[in-house]
Amino acid sequence: MLFSHWKASFFVSSNYRIFATKKKHNSHTTMNLELTIQNEVAKAIKELFGTEVELKSIQIQKTKKEFEGDVTVVTFPFTKVSRKSPEQTGEAIGTFLISQNPIITKFNVIKGFLNLSISAEYWTKLLIEINQQPQFGIMTPDEQAKVMMIEYSSPNTNKPLHLGHIRNNLLGYSIAEIQKANGWNVIKTNIVNDRGIHICKSMLAWKLFGNGETPQSTGMKGDHLVGKYYVVFDKAYKAEIKELMDKGLTEEDAKKKAPLILAAQNMLLAWENNDPEVYQLWQTMNGWVYEGFEVTYKKLGVDFDKIYYESQTYLEGKNKVEEGLAKGVFYQREDRSVWADLTPDGLDEKLLLRGDGTSVYMTQDIGTAKLRYDDYQISKMVYVVGNEQNYHFQVLALLLDKLGFSWGKDLVHFSYGMVELPEGKMKSREGTVVDADDLMQEMIDSAKETSLELGKLDNCTEQEIEEIARMIGLGALKYFILKVDPRKNMTFNPKESIDFNGNTGPFIQYTHARIKSVLRKANEMGVDYSSITFENIQLAEKESNLIQLVSEFPNVVKQAGDEFSPALIANYMYELVKEYNQFYHDFSILKEENEDCKKFRLVLSKTVGNTIQNGMKLLGIDVPERM
């Protein structure tokens, strides 16, 4: 029972769907073309065939490129009531529609598809409406907006961030922007995993082999320095294991009895007992890491409204577990360890407190969850965490529910796939990890090189060049990652650098820059296209298609929010930009002789540029004025 509930809330909860549909995007009069057509078709069916049909059953889709028309009605479902062939049904409905509503100007029928052409007046009016809304498709949360807390990033403080973290951070930041645009009051949060055995490993190695090194003394970024000692620990630990195995121990025993791991465990115990020396070292080394992380986050362009530290939440978790034990929800074994028996729910038994009283990951997450709900009026809690932890969140939802938190079962685990290298998974021990700082810098350097080669930035100051290279390099990286369906594993090949051509961030940025350039020139020429009505404008198909595409933006934003998928925004951006580039290539804007037509194309360009900017913002990607 509970399990099936969890399944429903696993990716997108059913509650959320209901809530989300109550919200409305920027209202507009001309805009709901789909609904208008559905109503007309329903009327037609009633008149022609004498049957009421549900609006939902009337499928409206965009007409495919190779056919004439703007929107298409699928007529197969109506053949039962019409008692005619799909073609005849389409003909009948088409004829009726044309006589009824002036915005439908033409139709053609191919197989079971009724293609309708929409009038130029409709499209131009629609464009004017959109042009008047700089934030078209983007909602602004008001005071009554419900709170959605989104946890992302969640680093450990024992090593620097890598490509996997980049995917997490970009997805988390982007989904936060998207949910804001859907009217949620979003709180971005980060849970820093600043305690535990792994931190002790770095600390111990530094203490034993560090010779007092600091970021200052070595010139290393703090997180990288600490990460170095994590690796040092691992090497020394491995050596000890090998030594013990040579003496005849099994691998399992050797791993448990190596002096280094025992020392690290002692250190963790000392930390939990507030040992001053250990605590001091912990604070110092974590401080180094935070300084390093701050630099990385800033460069990546992500931020947080509220940061939690597990060192401050794990005790709360222990309390809740002990409470659960007292209530009989959990049980204790002979060695004093505390467990939850989840076998009735189809899962295994789960450890919540070790025999020595120290807490585990799950304990901490319970405590963190409780603090958050004490701090905020949260309606929806979202965890942006890799799919390797699907089981963890399945268990967490169950445990929170058992502990009496009503919201536990409704949590959303925004689960995403791994970033893999062509050889397979990244492994820090084998040195195949792609470091976040290095990768960003490489992208920026490479963008700068390309820009200079193409001679695009000849009239720019050094500072402008740096800024544009940063936008392009990061744009390429972010788009590369966000355009992929979050659920899927993706491959990154460090040898083939990320492209700047084709379906890429820079392609979209470039289009924006070209639009801005045209608009600048229009201003220089003194063309005023600010307020204008378009009557009797002849629209090329490319132009009405563009307006139609732009008008779909709010739907895309909504869908991206419902499905937790920045990739939908990315794919839409690409489609829009590709369409605009064709238009740009085939038509003159500033050299168009017909003044009304020129102004129309300027407004169209401006609207497209604006949509690009708004859409890319949802992906956390900046768009340059020139490049």
Place this chain on the structure above:
RNA sequence: GGUCCUGUAGUUCAAUGGAUAGAACAAGUGUUUCCUAAACACUAGAUCCGGGUUCGAUUCCCGGCGGGACUACCA
């Protein structure tokens, strides 16, 4: 073994149950006296296998086969 995710051109990615399965990269070719050629256009190339539901299946269901994750007193 169990649970979950996933399988589409050589490669990386698309496709609310709808038309001839879209792009990009890589390969080959064309378009700059014209608003930025990081562009545009053209050529060639793909749904793992077998059933089922449907007027219609890449999509939904069942069964195989392949890839991945989890099933830790790591976080």
